[in-house]
Amino acid sequence: xxxxxxxxxxxxxxxxxxxxxxxxxxxxxxxxxxxxxxxxxxxxxxxxxxxxxxxxxxxxxxxxxxxxxxxxxxxxxxxxxxxxxxxxxxxxxxxxxxxxxxxxxxxxxxxxxxxxxxxxxxxxxxxxxxxxxxxxxxxxxxxxxxxxxxxxxxxxxxxxxxxxxxxxxxxxxxxxxxxxxxxxxxxxxxxxxxxxxxxxxxxxxxxxxxxxxxxxxxxxxxxxxxxxxxxxxxxxxxxxxxxxxxxxxxxxxxxxxxxxxxxxxxxxxxxxxxxxxxxxxxxxxxxxxxxxxxxxxxxxxxxxxxxxxxxxxxxxxxxxxxxxxxxxxxxxxxxxxxxxxxxxxxxxxxxxxxxxxxxxxxxxxxxxxxxxxxxxxxxxxxxxxxxxxxxxxxxxxxxx
Ligand SMILES: Cc1ncc(COP(=O)(O)O)c(C=O)c1O
Numbered sequence: 001x002x003x004x005x006x007x008x009x010x011x012x013x014x015x016x017x018x019x020x021x022x023x024x025x026x027x028x029x030x031x032x033x034x035x036x037x038x039x040x041x042x043x044x045x046x047x048x049x050x051x052x053x054x055x056x057x058x059x060x061x062x063x064x065x066x067x068x069x070x071x072x073x074x075x076x077x078x079x080x081x082x083x084x085x086x087x088x089x090x091x092x093x094x095x096x097x098x099x100x101x102x103x104x105x106x107x108x109x110x111x112x113x114x115x116x117x118x119x120x121x122x123x124x125x126x127x128x129x130x131x132x133x134x135x136x137x138x139x140x141x142x143x144x145x146x147x148x149x150x151x152x153x154x155x156x157x158x159x160x161x162x163x164x165x166x167x168x169x170x171x172x173x174x175x176x177x178x179x180x181x182x183x184x185x186x187x188x189x190x191x192x193x194x195x196x197x198x199x200x201x202x203x204x205x206x207x208x209x210x211x212x213x214x215x216x217x218x219x220x221x222x223x224x225x226x227x228x229x230x231x232x233x234x235x236x237x238x239x240x241x242x243x244x245x246x247x248x249x250x251x252x253x254x255x256x257x258x259x260x261x262x263x264x265x266x267x268x269x270x271x272x273x274x275x276x277x278x279x280x281x282x283x284x285x286x287x288x289x290x291x292x293x294x295x296x297x298x299x300x301x302x303x304x305x306x307x308x309x310x311x312x313x314x315x316x317x318x319x320x321x322x323x324x325x326x327x328x329x330x331x332x333x334x335x336x337x338x339x340x341x342x343x344x345x346x347x348x349x350x351x352x353x354x355x356x357x358x359x360x361x362x363x364x365x366x367x368x369x370x371x372x373x374x375x376x377x378x379x380x381x382x383x384x385x386x387x388x389x390x391x392x393x394x395x396x397x398x399x400x
Contacts (some may be wrong), residue, residue: 002240002316002370004279005029007395012281012320012368021282021300022391023377027062028398030277034066037273040246042254046266048091050231051077053270053374057084058394063273064088069111071268075101082108093142095165099123106131114194115141116167121176128187136189140228141176142167143195145216151208152198156311160197167195174220181222193217196230199271203245206233207252214256226264233272237313240371244272271374278373280305284365287332294339296361301343301350304390305372306380314353317341320366333362341367345385
């Protein structure tokens with residue numbers, strides 16, 4: 001069980017049932033968390049927010065004072081983030097960039113391109129010649145490096161260190177680096193290298209990744225100004241109180257920057273920045289018994305909050321008991337200790353949390369799912385079964 005902040009709890013209690021489900025974000029909590037992350041990082045480490053985790057404009061804006069820029073991974077994100085936080089630096093990454101997207105990014109004056117392949121480099125070189133002839137476009141080839149000692153083994157989502165459509169094998173990335181360094185592409189500037197190898201890594205594993213990437217980059221014999229070591233800091237959905245150890249990570253990065261005073265290091269986390277500031281609140285519609293187990297069906301489901309289905313976990317949650325029952329028919333209630341919380345979809349995959357300790361849970365009670373601020377609404381299949389969409393509430397207790 002994970003308690004909502006007082007502001008979130010009050011808002012959830014105040015909403016009529018017809019306005020549930022709802023996403024409720026605590027922007028003050030987000031700012032506090034982002035400030036703590038920023039404080040834990042050495043000054044020479046740049047912090048970019050991976051907008052794919054949650055691109056709501058209010059979230060992007062609230063993060064503004066604590067981040068150096070935003071990482072975008074599509075033409076859609078580029079236009080959206082560019083509009084939401086105008087003038088802020090953008091790094092354009094992601095596989096399969098189209099010529100139209102690259103042209104739009106050049107015209108927008110994007111600060112960095114994370115180049116995913118040799119083909120993409122050739123495309124970018126030609127489009128930069130055509131559409132950005134007056135400047136040299138900053139490029140960081142993305143490398144898919146193996147990391148020694150099983151550092152990626154704990155990852156829930158490895159994108160590197162093994163065959164993958166992301167980035168380039170070290171040998172190919174080296175060729176791309178060399179072609180940029182020897183001036184083969186006069187409209188491009190080799191700024192550094194980029195690697196995002198996995199998500200769901202603890203601080204110690206992240207440091208192994210950072211050291212591996214920096215070692216590789218500095219062994220190339222080419223002058224580099226920046227190394228971007230990616231995002232992927234873990235969020236523990238089973239034990240939400242155990243947060244990523246930003247202090248240990250920051251100290252490790254400080255050692256790395258001291259050893260390489262010529263380099264700017266950059267990280268681009270998404271999930272670990274915004275997961276904690278969002279809640280998905282709903283109400284219990286029905287409680288039933290099936291083959292020895294109990295189920296509560298809640299308004300909404302994984303078409304709004306797909307995270308537990310994609311990651312295979314139980315979304316942490318807490319119950320807000322509601323005493324009033326407005327209907328003339330009896331109110332169903334759980335009889336046992338444990339209950340499974342399912343959504344309204346006609347599929348057995350629509351389960352938000354299993355074996356939740358909620359004795360006596362009744363129809364009409366409210367359930368608030370935590371850690372719903374990242375990869376939640378924006379990765380979900382909203383249209384399936386045509387249920388109404390949730391409401392969105394951005395609470396900002398520091399400005400009232
Ligand atoms: C290139 C890149 N950078 C950063 C991230 C953010 O990862 P996370 O949200 O796990 O921190 C991702 C996630 O897929 C990514 O692909």
